[in-house]
Amino acid sequence: MTSVDKRVVVAMSGGVDSSVAAALLVEQGYEVIGMMMRLWSDEAMGGADHNRCCTPEQMADAERIANHLGIPFYVLDTKDVFRATVVEYFINGHRQGITPNPCMECNRHIRFDYLLNNALALDADYLATGHYARIHQAESGKFVLKSGIDDNKDQSYVLSVMGQEQLSQTLFPVGEYPKHEVRALAAKFGLRVESKKDSQDLCFLGKNDYRDFLEVHAPEIMQPGPIVFRDGTQIGEHHGLANYTIGQRKGLGLSYKDPLYVIAMNPYRNALIVGTRDQLGKDELVATRFNWVSDEAPVGESFAAQVKIRYKAKAQPANVTVRSESEIHVRFDELQRDITPGQGAVVYDGEICLGGGIIQSADVAN
Amino acid sequence: MTKRNVYLDHSATTPTDPRVVEAMLPYFSEHFGNASSIHQFGRQAERAIEDARQTITNILNCQPNEIVFTSGGSESDNLAIRGFATVARAAGKGNHIITSPVEHPAVTRTIQQLVDYAGFTSTILPVDELGQVSIISLEDAIRDDTILTSIVYANNEIGTLSPLTQLAEITQKHHVAFHTDAVQAGGQMTLDVEELGVDMLSLSAHKFYGPKGVGLLYVRDGIDLIPSQSGGSHERGRRAGTQNTPGIVGMAKALELAYSDRDARIQHLAQMRDQLIDGILSGFSHSHLSGHPTERLPSHASFVFDGVDGNKLLMHLDMKGVAGSSGSACKTGNPEPSGVLLALGYDRQKALSSLRLTVGLHTTQEDVEYAIRAVSESVTTLRKLNSTVKSS
Numbered sequence: 025m026t027s028v029d030k031r032v033v034v035a036m037s038g039g040v041d042s043s044v045a046a047a048l049l050v051e052q053g054y055e056v057i058g059m060m061m062r063l064w065s066d067e068a069m070g071g072a073d074h075n076r077c078c079t080p081e082q083m084a085d086a087e088r089i090a091n092h093l094g095i096p097f098y099v100l101d102t103k104d105v106f107r108a109t110v111v112e113y114f115i116n117g118h119r120q121g122i123t124p125n126p127c128m129e130c131n132r133h134i135r136f137d138y139l140l141n142n143a144l145a146l147d148a149d150y151l152a153t154g155h156y157a158r159i160h161q162a163e164s165g166k167f168v169l170k171s172g173i174d175d176n177k178d179q180s181y182v183l184s185v186m187g188q189e190q191l192s193q194t195l196f197p198v199g200e201y202p203k204h205e206v207r208a209l210a211a212k213f214g215l216r217v218e219s220k221k222d223s224q225d226l227c228f229l230g231k232n233d234y235r236d237f238l239e240v241h242a243p244e245i246m247q248p249g250p251i252v253f254r255d256g257t258q259i260g261e262h263h264g265l266a267n268y269t270i271g272q273r274k275g276l277g278l279s280y281k282d283p284l285y286v287i288a289m290n291p292y293r294n295a296l297i298v299g300t301r302d303q304l305g306k307d308e309l310v311a312t313r314f315n316w317v318s319d320e321a322p323v324g325e326s327f328a329a330q331v332k333i334r335y336k337a338k339a340q341p342a343n344v345t346v347r348s349e350s351e352i353h354v355r356f357d358e359l360q361r362d363i364t365p366g367q368g369a370v371v372y373d374g375e376i377c378l379g380g381g382i383i384q385s386a387d388v389a390n
Numbered sequence: 391m392t393k394r395n396v397y398l399d400h401s402a403t404t405p406t407d408p409r410v411v412e413a414m415l416p417y418f419s420e421h422f423g424n425a426s427s428i429h430q431f432g433r434q435a436e437r438a439i440e441d442a443r444q445t446i447t448n449i450l451n452c453q454p455n456e457i458v459f460t461s462g463g464s465e466s467d468n469l470a471i472r473g474f475a476t477v478a479r480a481a482g483k484g485n486h487i488i489t490s491p492v493e494h495p496a497v498t499r500t501i502q503q504l505v506d507y508a509g510f511t512s513t514i515l516p517v518d519e520l521g522q523v524s525i526i527s528l529e530d531a532i533r534d535d536t537i538l539t540s541i542v543y544a545n546n547e548i549g550t551l552s553p554l555t556q557l558a559e560i561t562q563k564h565h566v567a568f569h570t571d572a573v574q575a576g577g578q579m580t581l582d583v584e585e586l587g588v589d590m591l592s593l594s595a596h597k598f599y600g601p602k603g604v605g606l607l608y609v610r611d612g613i614d615l616i617p618s619q620s621g622g623s624h625e626r627g628r629r630a631g632t633q634n635t636p637g638i639v640g641m642a643k644a645l646e647l648a649y650s651d652r653d654a655r656i657q658h659l660a661q662m663r664d665q666l667i668d669g670i671l672s673g674f675s676h677s678h679l680s681g682h683p684t685e686r687l688p689s690h691a692s693f694v695f696d697g698v699d700g701n702k703l704l705m706h707l708d709m710k711g712v713a714g715s716s717g718s719a720c721k722t723g724n725p726e727p728s729g730v731l732l733a734l735g736y737d738r739q740k741a742l743s744s745l746r747l748t749v750g751l752h753t754t755q756e757d758v759e760y761a762i763r764a765v766s767e768s769v770t771t772l773r774k775l776n777s778t779v780k781s782s
Contacts, residue, residue, distance in 0.1 A: 057709070062723025083722055098705045099723030142702070145775045146709055 031055040032195060033143035034152040035135065036097070037077060038085030040217040041154030044206050045197040047213040049152055050093050057146065058090035058097040061139060064107040065228045069240055077227040089215055100142055102134060109133035111228055115242050118266045121291030122366030122385065125182075126226055127335070132185040132315075140193060152195040155179045156203075157377075159191050167191035169317045169377040174202040181335050184370045184380025188319045238266050249294030251278065254287075254303065262296040265289050271304060271362040288385065305359030309333070311369035312351045314381030321349045330372040331356070333363055333383065339372050352381060395711040396757045396764075398666075400597075400689055400750035401546055401574060402715055406640070407599040413643040414601065417636035425633045426624065435635045442642030449649045450591070450608055451582040458625045459638050462605035463573035465618075466592030467496035467540075469607050469629065470569045473615030474590065475504055475538055478567070481614075484535030485510045490523045490552075491733035492545045494571050501540070515541075519735050520682040521550035528557055532564045539568050543575035543591075547717040547730045547746060548681030549690025551579070558587030567613060573597055573605075577648040578656060578688050589613050595637065599751070600644030604637030655751060659688035662749040662758055666691045669762035674769060680731060680744060692717075692746045694736065698772045700744050701725050706768035712761050717744045 032054045034046040049056045060083060065075035074080065083099060090097035110130045117124025135153065143151040156172030157180040167188055171178040186194070198206050210217050229237050239246050246264035253259060260278045262268065268276075272286040276298065285304045288297040314321070325346050330339035331354050342356040354369060363383060370380035417438060423431030425439050443454045450457070460466045471487070479485045487501050491514050504510040513531045515523050523541055532539075539561050544551050554570060561568040569590035572581060577598025583591060590613065594605040609615060609628070621630025648655065671677055676696035695703065700716035701723070707714055717728025718741065727741030747761065 060723070078723070080722065087721075096708065098708075099721060100705075101699065101701060101720075101723045101725055103724070141775060145771050146706060 028053045029055075030149040031057065031147060032150045032152050033057045033059050033139075033146060033148045035139060035154070036060050036086040036090065037154065038082035038089065038217075039154065040210050040215070041156070041198050041206060043086075043089045043154075043215045043217050044209045044213065045152055045154040045195075046089065046093055046095065047209070047215060048197040049195070050095065051213075054150075056093070056095045057143075057148065058086065058093075058095050059139070059143070060086050060097070060099045061102040061106075061134065062099050063134075063227060064103040064111060065230045066232075066237070066240070067230075069230070069232055069237070074230060075227050076225065076230065085217070089217070092215065093213075100139065102138060105138050106130070106134055106228070111241075114226070114228075115238070117366050118238055119242055119245050119291065120366075120385075121265050121289035123269055123364050124366040125335075125368050125382075126228075127182045128185055128368050128380070128382075131182055136186055136190045136194065140190060144193065150193055150195045152197055154198055155183060155196045156199050157183050157196050158199040159194060159196060166318060170199075170375045171372070171377065172196075172199045177203050180372075180377040181332055181368060181370045181380070184317065184368065184377050185315050186317060187315065188317070191317070235264075235267055238264075242266075245291075247294060249296065251276065251296045251298055254297060254299055259284075259298065265291060265294065265296060268296055270364045305361050306363050307356045307359050309354050309360075309363050309369055310347075310351065310384045311354065311381030312384055314350050314352050314379060316379040317377060318379075322346050323348060329378065330374075332368075332370045332372065333360060334367055337362075339370075344371055350381070391760065391763060393711050394757070394760045395713075396753075396761050397713045398747040398749060398753065398757070398761055399713045399715050400753075401549075401687075401746065401748040403596045403602065404599045404750055405752075406596070406601050407644060407647060409647060410600055410640045410643045414636040414640040417639055421635070423635075425635060426622065435633070438635055439633055439638050442638045445642040445646050446606065449581055449645050451584050452608055453611060455626060456609055456611055458607045458609055458628045459633060459641075460605045460607055460629055461603055461634070462596070463494070463571065463592050463594035464496035466594070466605050466607035467494065467569075467571055468500050469615065469618045470590040470592060470609070471497065471500045471538065471540055472504065472618045473628070474567060474569070474613065475510060476508075476616055477614045478537040479510070484533075484537045486533055486536040487512045488515060488528065488531050488536060488539040488566075489513075490515050490517060490541050492517055492521050492523075492548070492550070492730050493540065493542050494546060494573065497540050497542070497571055517733055520685075521545055521548045521680075521730070521734055522682065522685070523552055523557065525553060525556050525560065529560050532560070532566055536564070536566050539566055541568075541570055543570045543572040543579065544687045544690070545681070545730060546574050547728060547744070548692045548734070549574070549686040549746075549748075550682040551575070551685045551687065553685075554586050554588065562587060574687060574690075577645070578652075578659065581649075583608055583610070593641075595641035595644055598644050598648045601637050601640040604634050604641050606641070656688045658751065659749055659753075662753045662755070663688060663691050665755065665758045666747055666749065666761065669758065670765055673762060673766045677769070680734070680736075687748075689748045689750065690746070691748070692744065694731070694740050695743050695745065695769050696740065697776055698743050698769050699725075700742055702772055703743075703745055703765075703768055706771065707764055710764040710768065712764045714745055714747045716746060718742045 036042045036058045063075040113129045114126045140151045156177040158170040171180045250258045251260040282300045284298040287299040329344045331342045332339045345353040365385040368380045371378045421434045423435040425435040515527045558568045567589045571592045573594045576593045589610040591608040596602040678694045680692045700718045718725040727738045731741040
């Protein structure tokens with residue numbers, strides 16, 4: 025075993041990816057410290073459970089794996105800062121009638137800020153995670169964020185909040201492998217890792233539905249209101265804006281000659297705006313709070329790129345115009361049906377992730 | 391500085407003295423008999439146990455039939471409280487128990503269980519800001535139906551010693567039984583039950599360089615209790631289960647070593663402790679000694695560092711090779727403020743910011759100096775981290 029004389033804190037979850045990440049780093053000769061974050065969940069809510077990212081079982085798994093690898097393992101109390109940033113962002117997003125993406129916010133404030141700073145304070149040279157993405161250093165010395173080798177598992181979308189300093193202090197050991205090889209590595213390292221089903225639900229909801237969560241934490245936004253056409257004509261009543269998402273057709277309870285879709289929301293009037301299928305698609309968006317991975321916004325430039333508008337969507341060809349340090353305009357080559365305010369708009373040049381921002385409401389965009 | 395491994399968590403456990411291990415070894419494979427058996431193998435084990443019991447009576451100043459061997463401190467506390475309270479109530483003496491807010495959970499939760507499930511009532515006496523129970527409040531709390539008082543000898547988190555003799559005088563006057571958890575005090579403070587005036591006293595061997603998994607309960611002659619673990623009639627019917635011969639032999643040896651050499655041991659411990667306290671308190675601002683400045687265990691130093699998360703401090707010290715503990719310590723990232731510090735009047739934030747460092751017989755001046763530097767560096771780093779993270 026070679027020694028690289030570098031200390032790494034690896035964020036462990038008890039799952040296969042972060043466990044293999046830890047094992048690879050140990051094999052590569054790093055001094056590895058396992059760390060798990062205790063995140064917030066509303067344990068007082070009826071039926072609520074532990075945060076899905078840190079159940080007692082997952083903690084026990086992570087600790088067992090750390091012991092197996094012979095590395096120290098600590099759990100970091102992250103509840104308050106997680107509540108104050110990610111959960112607050114989620115609730116406020118719904119207050120503004122958008123569909124927020126808390127996972128990006130978590131990477132921005134929790135993983136690559138709070139956790140990274142705690143790792144550096146322990147004299148670590150790097151923070152490592154089990155994300156499927158790659159960090160390469162270009163000849164210029166700049167760090168480049170690339171999508172993971174395994175296209176189906178690529179997580180660069182939620183990592184687009186990272187900048188040069190963070191990339192220089194981060195390692196993604198499994199990003200260079202396809203998932204099936206990571207499983208094989210787990211077997212090779214003798215890691216007994218349960219394969220857990222990937223859940224689409226937000227970690228801090230526990231067993232709750234997000235609507236129940238909002239009923240408790242933001243009851244004022246779960247008020248009924250009008251369903252209207254673009255021109256303001258009312259056609260029905262909704263049960264609270266947070267119950268709906270852009271592009272939704274089912275469950276609106278409307279009768280009209282054509283199928284109707286949710287095309288926008290107006291939180292100020294508590295109105296749900298619907299329209300026909302042809303009104304749904306749009307070929308442009310504006311994203312703000314845009315983070316450039318290179319730390320350099322090419323303000324004023326306009327270029328062809330690929331843009332991803334959801335975590336699991338395919339990147340679509342588009343023209344990107346950089347309006348300011350923090351804002352871009354995107355015009356897609358083809359109509360996109362589910363441009364959802366609050367989700368990320370992440371810009372790629374092939375496998376290179378250039379950066380990401382938050383999709384603004386259509387009214388702002390127009 | 392060069393990394394050094396410094397164990398300063400002797401209140402959690404101590405290394406077993408090699409002389410103790412040596413005394414125990416014959417009772418694993420050679421003299422393996424069951425002390426309850428009638429044959430020579432059993433007799434051999436029984437003799438070893440009774441010799442151990444005799445050794446211990448010399449230190450506790452009591453009679454052999456007053457010693458009940460158990461699996462450790464928690465079991466002794468359970469046996470004393472549940473075993474005694476059950477009998478006393480059945481005899482119509484009452485159902486009221488008095489205790490303090492600075493007890494080990496083995497005492498607190500046993501009493502709470504009796505209150506929640508068995509119809510007992512309890513009074514928790516106030517403590518002052520140094521962690522001592524007020525003597526007057528004990529007298530005030532005693533009622534006609536009071537059967538038992540349980541007050542810790544030395545608190546595990548802050549090391550404060552209770553004024554046991556004075557407290558026991560009051561309970562004696564009112565014919566109330568007095569139990570003390572002496573687990574932290576064992577090996578350092580006097581265990582003379584006549585001098586202390588206690589009726590029951592719990593000890594655990596691994597706190598004084600004996601093996602883990604063995605302890606005892608002293609029960610004054612005439613105090614009646616039922617076993618909390620029923621079964622065979624071992625230990626005069628007060629604790630069922632085959633006796634742990636090697637453990638009992640080891641505990642007696644460890645106690646004998648501790649008390650034959652007590653003055654020198656205490657002198658060394660107190661010297662190391664005082665250097666540690668002086669070095670840390672003079673090192674940087676907003677650090678306080680918690681607990682009593684003088685009436686404290688010779689081995690025990692405990693601190694509160696404003697604005698420093700106790701759990702993170704332990705993590706940083708661990709990375710530097712220094713082993714300590716914290717009243718809010720938690721392996722699952724869900725720290726609760728120390729109940730002991732809250733009872734002393736500390737606020738929630740401070741009660742999450744504690745550090746306990748407990749020295750041992752093998753602690754050296756170099757260890758102490760290294761630990762002072764490690765604490766100082768870690769506290770400084772964590773205070774800086776607070777401001778970094780808050781501003782982002």
